[in-house]
Amino acid sequence: VDLSTKVAGLSLPNLLFNASGVCCQTETDLKLMIESESGSLITKSATYEYREGNPSPRYLPLPSGLGSINSMGLPNEGYEYYLNFAKNYDYSSKKPLFISLSGLSLADNVKMCEAFVAAELPCVLEVNFSCPNVPGKPQLGYDMEAMESALNVLAPLIKKPFGVKLPPYFDIAHFDTAATIFNKFDNLVYVTCINSVGNGLAIDFETESALIKPKDGFGGLGGLMVLNTALANVNAFYRRLPGKQVIGVGGVTSGKEVFLHVLAGASAVQIGTTLKEEGPTVFARINKELTDIMIAKGYKSLDEFRGKVKTL
Numbered sequence: 001v002d003l004s005t006k007v008a009g010l011s012l013p014n015l016l017f018n019a020s021g022v023c024c025q026t027e028t029d030l031k032l033m034i035e036s037e038s039g040s041l042i043t044k045s046a047t048y049e050y051r052e053g054n055p056s057p058r059y060l061p062l063p064s065g066l067g068s069i070n071s072m073g074l075p076n077e078g079y080e081y082y083l084n085f086a087k088n089y090d091y092s093s094k095k096p097l098f099i100s101l102s103g104l105s106l107a108d109n110v111k112m113c114e115a116f117v118a119a120e121l122p123c124v125l126e127v128n129f130s131c132p133n134v135p136g137k138p139q140l141g142y143d144m145e146a147m148e149s150a151l152n153v154l155a156p157l158i159k160k161p162f163g164v165k166l167p168p169y170f171d172i173a174h175f176d177t178a179a180t181i182f183n184k185f186d187n188l189v190y191v192t193c194i195n196s197v198g199n200g201l202a203i204d205f206e207t208e209s210a211l212i213k214p215k216d217g218f219g220g221l222g223g224l225m226v227l228n229t230a231l232a233n234v235n236a237f238y239r240r241l242p243g244k245q246v247i248g249v250g251g252v253t254s255g256k257e258v259f260l261h262v263l264a265g266a267s268a269v270q271i272g273t274t275l276k277e278e279g280p281t282v283f284a285r286i287n288k289e290l291t292d293i294m295i296a297k298g299y300k301s302l303d304e305f306r307g308k309v310k311t312l
């Protein structure tokens with residue numbers, strides 16, 4: 001059974017990697033990803049300057065076991081740290097490297113993209129339009145005009161194939177509008193769907209308190225509970241972006257959800273909450289589970305069923 005795939009023209013030995021933000025903020029984290037059975041890795045979204053992020057507790061798995069809530073606040077080492085990592089990365093390692101950029105302004109995104117473009121590295125840039133946890137900063141992914149304006153500046157600047165990380169959309173008109181924008185940019189070759197479902201609220205029954213400290217307890221939701229929203233966003237953009245690819249993320253706890261993401265159209269699949277809770281051994285487990293599912297169903301490669309979700 002062949003779990004390999006291609007994204008943005010790069011070959012991934014298998015389709016699994018981390019969701020940006022999980023197991024990817026420091027070199028120690030990233031080394032764990034390199035040593036794991038993932039097919040690639042992506043760095044924590046970088047801002048121009050180092051950020052401490054929001055006060056803790058800022059991430060928790062939910063008592064229900066159905067997911068997680070986070071309001072990290074974009075903690076990261078600053079973009080130069082990840083630029084340096086990318087300069088020292090062993091690109092012969094078969095595991096492609098993705099770099100996530102989440103500038104607090106278009107000017108910051110421009111400066112970071114210019115630095116990466118000038119370095120002429122084989123890593124793939126992904127612009128995060130969907131961080132829901134920086135107080136006072138509305139996420140770009142829900143401002144269609146601002147997103148198009150940003151792409152009008154960033155796409156020509158990046159020149160090479162790149163991707164964007166998107167928030168979940170919940171209205172067909174939003175899928176249509178967003179896809180129309182993305183189809184204007186030839187080098188925007190993939191979208192990653194979905195980022196966390198923004199601004200949920202987890203309340204503890206006993207203590208009658210919000211679970212996390214930042215933003216009165218409001219934070220992005222992840223894990224199994226967001227699976228069906230994730231599958232919808234993957235399939236909506238798979239149908240609307242001919243010639244482009246979709247990376248699926250949201251709700252993956254086993255090979256079964258990976259299989260569903262590929263049926264919905266995903267070229268690669270990321271793991272967030274389950275990686276955070278289980279650790280990098282999750283990649284070996286889930287690759288094996290997916291292999292067993294494909295054998296049981298008689299599939300030899302991902303291409304045989306990618307995007308082939310049936311309708312009634």
Ligand SMILES: O=C(O)c1[nH]c(=O)[nH]c(=O)c1Cl
Pocket residue numbers: 021045070071072073074075102128130131132133134195196220
């Ligand atoms: O609070 C965060 O750091 C964060 N948390 C998320 O759930 N998604 C993001 O894109 C980011 Cl940048």
